[in-house]
Amino acid sequence: MNKQTESEQKLEQVLNQALKGLPPLRAPSTLESRVVNELARRALLPWWRASFASWPMSARVGFALISAALAAATILGGVSAYLGDRSFNEVSALVLSWMQPFLAVMSSAGGLAALLVRVIPPVWLYGTLGLGILLYVTLFGLGAAAYRTLYLRSSLAGDDL
Amino acid sequence: MRAYQDMVFSTAARLAGNDTQAEDIAQEVFIRAYEHFSDLRGSVTAGGWLKTVTTNLSLNYLTRYRKRWRLFSEMRSSSEDSEADGPELDWEVPDTILADLSAEQRSAIVEAALKQLPDHQRLPLVLYHFEDLSYQEIADKLNVSLTKIKTDIRRARGALLPLLQSCGGVQDTLDS
Numbered sequence: 001m002n003k004q005t006e007s008e009q010k011l012e013q014v015l016n017q018a019l020k021g022l023p024p025l026r027a028p029s030t031l032e033s034r035v036v037n038e039l040a041r042r043a044l045l046p047w048w049r050a051s052f053a054s055w056p057m058s059a060r061v062g063f064a065l066i067s068a069a070l071a072a073a074t075i076l077g078g079v080s081a082y083l084g085d086r087s088f089n090e091v092s093a094l095v096l097s098w099m100q101p102f103l104a105v106m107s108s109a110g111g112l113a114a115l116l117v118r119v120i121p122p123v124w125l126y127g128t129l130g131l132g133i134l135l136y137v138t139l140f141g142l143g144a145a146a147y148r149t150l151y152l153r154s155s156l157a158g159d160d161l
Numbered sequence: 162m163r164a165y166q167d168m169v170f171s172t173a174a175r176l177a178g179n180d181t182q183a184e185d186i187a188q189e190v191f192i193r194a195y196e197h198f199s200d201l202r203g204s205v206t207a208g209g210w211l212k213t214v215t216t217n218l219s220l221n222y223l224t225r226y227r228k229r230w231r232l233f234s235e236m237r238s239s240s241e242d243s244e245a246d247g248p249e250l251d252w253e254v255p256d257t258i259l260a261d262l263s264a265e266q267r268s269a270i271v272e273a274a275l276k277q278l279p280d281h282q283r284l285p286l287v288l289y290h291f292e293d294l295s296y297q298e299i300a301d302k303l304n305v306s307l308t309k310i311k312t313d314i315r316r317a318r319g320a321l322l323p324l325l326q327s328c329g330g331v332q333d334t335l336d337s
Contacts, residue, residue: 010254011318018258018325019290022268027170028184032163035191042192054196 169215175287176219178276186222190215223280258325274324282317285310
């Protein structure tokens, strides 16, 4: 066992002796009244302003059922009002017609990407990729530097939080 | 409540390193105890329950503010750590410390010294020496690696010793 390890073990024992058996700190005399006042304040709140977990079971079940019914009615009502008497095929065609512009844009973007890969020299592509990575690393480094400068120094001084 | 308020407040104050925050945490602990009063009433494990809730709430309170910085905190290399957290232990460790002071005097000195440690050293040190948790339990609770916990506790001890010695010397002088 080297000297450093021996010193560390001795330090642990010495500190343990110093820290063990210390009397607890005396709580502030205001603590009890603070707790009582806060409990009284919360007790005065109507049940519906308390947290959902403390609502009566019947209220919780009722709230869940009413919410689910409202959501279902809204969705079903909206869909049926919009579609009216249309058949399944008409609905399918309608959905497809909504998706057509999106599919066209995706197809054009794919074609453009393929064209660029063919036309642009590979060096440019790798260079752009490298530049992107460099910018990412730079921003990450700036974040770390900001952390060390603005936060860590105050944390080490023990005045954070 | 009176039977446990000093224990709850002490635990919160040592972990948070701040009496005002400790009072907020203690208030929340007793409100939760009130909500579980039917379970805790007459229970022999009420003290343990309160201690566990206090520890967890204190850690939640602290990690709420620390979470956003954890990434960069974990990024620091060991060489930067040693530079930032002070040198390795390179002095003679005394056989006893603060032994000739009363419990109240020791308590005042220890609490003042603990407040001077940064969070990442004070938290594991308090959990180890006051709450009797193992290194692994502390690592799990704080969600950091076992190696980092061991390093932080070792450095916390190294930082605490001179603080206690200097405060103890001042106390001796004041007493005499």
